Amino acid sequence: NPLARAGLAPLGGSSALTAIDELTRARNDDDANPSEGFWKAEQGRRSAMEEFRQAIESLAAPADGDAAGSTVVIVVDELDRCRPDYALEVLEVIKHFFTVPRLHFVLGVNLRALEGMVRARYGAGIDARAYLAKFIQVTLDLPDEFADEDQQKRAVLVYLDHLLGEMGIPQHVADPLREQVRIVSRANPVSLRDVETMVSSVSLASVEVLEKPMHVYLSEGEILVMVDLVVSRTVRPDLHPKFLHASVTTSELESYLGATEDVLREESGGQRNPAHDPGIAWRYHTWRYLSRNVRFKEDDPDVPEGISLQFPYFSSRSPREPWDMPMDVHRRWLDLFSFFRAT
Structure with a gap:
């Protein structure tokens, strides 16, 4: 069962976040050990991401009498309150699942704070808004x-x-x-x-x-x-x-x-x-x-x-x-x- 292998059975908000967290940790471990066990870490990361992808696709697949399938929405709230490096790694992980049909991520963030994280990591000269545009397709502001x-x-x-x-x-x-x-x-x-x-x-x-x-x-x-x-x-x-x-x-x-x-x-x-x-x-x-x-x-x-x-x-x-x-x-x-x- 792909849901069980990805730790998403039953799938809940905390389960999905845990899976993303594990993928992010694997990515960070890969960055922290550039030579020792590189291929092992890379293989583990790719395997984890594939497991997660299969779990989501299985969840969104058409059920009996449902030709269209289900829409899966994962909400990631207050990402701007995380460590800058962790927050940006989460975005990088999320990007790998953009091609999964009917899967949507909703980020509850302060965009200005997130832009500040981008500049803190990549330098003041980077166009932080353009960088985030790679991950954010639609922006909705809370009304005043x-x-x-x-x-x-x-x-x-x-x-x-x-x-x-x-x-x-x-x-x-x-x-x-x-x-x-x-x-x-x-x-x-x-x-x-x-x-x-x-x-x-x-x-x-x-x-x-x-x-x-x-x-x-x-x-x-x-x-x-x-x-x-x-x-x-x-x-x-x-x-x-x-x-x-x-x-x-x-x-x-x-x-x-x-x-x-x-x-x-x-x-x-x-x-x-x-x-x-x-x-x-x-x-x-x-x-x-x-x-x-x-x-x-x-x-x-x-x-x-x-x-x-x-x-x-x-x-x-x-x-x-x-x-x-x-x-x-x-x-x-x-x-x-x-x-x-x-x-």
Whole structure:
């Protein structure tokens, strides 16, 4: 049975990948031993590839009453996250099966990362796109937006909604996270993997914030700070320490949040400003307040009312100050494996 000989009985996703992996390893062994056992290695590689070819052809062959035969699709996902040499060897192996009827390979990859692997292996002067064209016949990009009822919704937000539901993130945390990703993804590149990382980080937060026990008071400001720490660590790791230590500057906030003057201004010429984004303005001025920006004035007409009121447990009777909150939130809710616990 050719399927059994190729290790594909029963044929599943992991079985096919294992077979490809074995072929790649044989190819690598051949490259690593150019003289010793060359012919033996070459014969073994060709035999393995022929076994795999026969297995696939047998699987795709017409069955009883099926004149056309079956189509076989092998999905190779996240190839761009492998070692560059291994990823390119997999492509070379796959190329040998392009002539097998009704066999198709689907690669789930970041093409720019794959092009970088080609240049890393063959030099900066190579035309990486032309090289990959030998293996990739049709390219389909994931859409940036999806139709959601009567409006278009960005893919990262659609995926975020899916993950929040799948992982059971409570609404009092999910809503601020959704709003923060909406804002930050407009001014910064945010990938689907970034969304996975952020939701995973939130799902591992303290039970205190996720389950919200009746005896624990959680202010809106604390949750907003926690969400900002999670998002900045993923999207802008260069700014994360500054958010953590409440030392982020006005210009950094403008870059991170897309907080342009037009977006921040609530009115223009005595009329309501249609470009104004309350969510951006609220976060922008919140972090100006926490970072002790010398120009922050709560009575400024451009500053939303109630910025300081979202941090009620920081008062004149408390030894802590508002700018201590990011580190306090980090230690209590996010840094669960630290021996340090804030008191």
